[in-house]
Amino acid sequence: MDREIKRVLDTLVENGFRAYLVGGFVRDYLLGITSYDVDICTDALPKDLFNLFPNNTSNNNYGGFNFKAKKYNVDITTFRKDVGYENRRPIKIEYVDSLEEDLKRRDFTINTICMDNLGNIIDLYNGINDLQDRIIKMVGNIDTKLQEDPLRILRAVRFASILDFEIDEDLKKGIIKYKELVKTLSIERIKQELNRIFINDNLEKGLNLLKELGLDKELGLSYDDVIYTTDIMGVYAQIKCDDKYFTNIQKEYIVSIQRVVSKGVIDNHTLFEYGLYVNTIASEIIGVSKEEVNSLYKNLPLKEKRDLAIKGSDIISILNIKPSKVVNEIHNTLVELVLSNELTNDYEVLKKYIIENKDVWNYEQR
Ligand code: ATP
Numbered sequence: 001m002d003r004e005i006k007r008v009l010d011t012l013v014e015n016g017f018r019a020y021l022v023g024g025f026v027r028d029y030l031l032g033i034t035s036y037d038v039d040i041c042t043d044a045l046p047k048d049l050f051n052l053f054p055n056n057t058s059n060n061n062y063g064g065f066n067f068k069a070k071k072y073n074v075d076i077t078t079f080r081k082d083v084g085y086e087n088r089r090p091i092k093i094e095y096v097d098s099l100e101e102d103l104k105r106r107d108f109t110i111n112t113i114c115m116d117n118l119g120n121i122i123d124l125y126n127g128i129n130d131l132q133d134r135i136i137k138m139v140g141n142i143d144t145k146l147q148e149d150p151l152r153i154l155r156a157v158r159f160a161s162i163l164d165f166e167i168d169e170d171l172k173k174g175i176i177k178y179k180e181l182v183k184t185l186s187i188e189r190i191k192q193e194l195n196r197i198f199i200n201d202n203l204e205k206g207l208n209l210l211k212e213l214g215l216d217k218e219l220g221l222s223y224d225d226v227i228y229t230t231d232i233m234g235v236y237a238q239i240k241c242d243d244k245y246f247t248n249i250q251k252e253y254i255v256s257i258q259r260v261v262s263k264g265v266i267d268n269h270t271l272f273e274y275g276l277y278v279n280t281i282a283s284e285i286i287g288v289s290k291e292e293v294n295s296l297y298k299n300l301p302l303k304e305k306r307d308l309a310i311k312g313s314d315i316i317s318i319l320n321i322k323p324s325k326v327v328n329e330i331h332n333t334l335v336e337l338v339l340s341n342e343l344t345n346d347y348e349v350l351k352k353y354i355i356e357n358k359d360v361w362n363y364e365q366r
């Protein structure tokens, strides 16, 4: 156990409180995964916590304390039980004295494993067994737990996908039964869970699970084969989903990625039009190496329209014409030809081309 974390636990224990690491940190630790999100549960009340950790403490979302301990983000929460639920939030929480009671309100057995300041494991809900069997099992009554907080549906899929675990059959049945409750969740929470599924290279499992459980339709998602991309926008570009999930800038990126993917190649034209970021993502979907994209970009004769060696004003004076749309048309043609490597981006070369082709365009002489 890292010194920083032990120090927090020791502080609580030395002051006569019980304190345990719980949740994702212990689960991941036992799976050999490093996590910087540390959850601690304790019988110390918020006022005690305030006295013990007077610096850097702020309220967390769960009526507990949150602070940074070096690279760790620590959440300390007083043992509690939730009394009644409304809109995913307990109407009332009651502080309790028992660890067992606190663990009972949690979602999955693998998230109830605790560790004390000496590194001893406390496993009241058979979490270790389920961790070894790589299975996601609900703590307590499935119907109640899913109805109380439907976010647990998406958390189950997320953990199954990221950890490559199976969801227990009874829990699967429960999820199917209550699947439409995911629609009651806020877009932000849904997006947060989807992001965590899609950002992981085991996303295929998550996507298959969403389909198997009928959650794809409830969430308004539609997809076939989705190729993992290191940037999540590449994943979203392969999934049909409601606009409401994205900001305008994200929508723009998604459409651009889709355009490059449907063209099926990365070339000077796609790089010029959509830039390196979009093309790099699209290249992962098309199956073009990053090196190739980077080298194409590096050798791009023009990165922007204004990089063309000839300006609109030059075109006007070379042809001795009145300013009009045609100037822009000529300019665009030159850009295209330079991008296709048919012309060099050189003033004299471009000028020669304009003069030789002056009859192609329809313009008014000055
Ligand atoms: P990660 O930090 O990787 O997202 P986590 O399991 O630690 O995973 P947190 O959101 O940090 O998830 O929550 C900490 C613990 O609180 C969980 O392990 C679980 O025991 C409990 N918990 C979190 N969300 C819920 C929920 N919606 N319903 C019941 N218990 C929950």
Ligand code: MG
Residues within 6 Å of the ligand: 023, 024, 025, 037, 038, 039
């Ligand atoms: Mg956590």
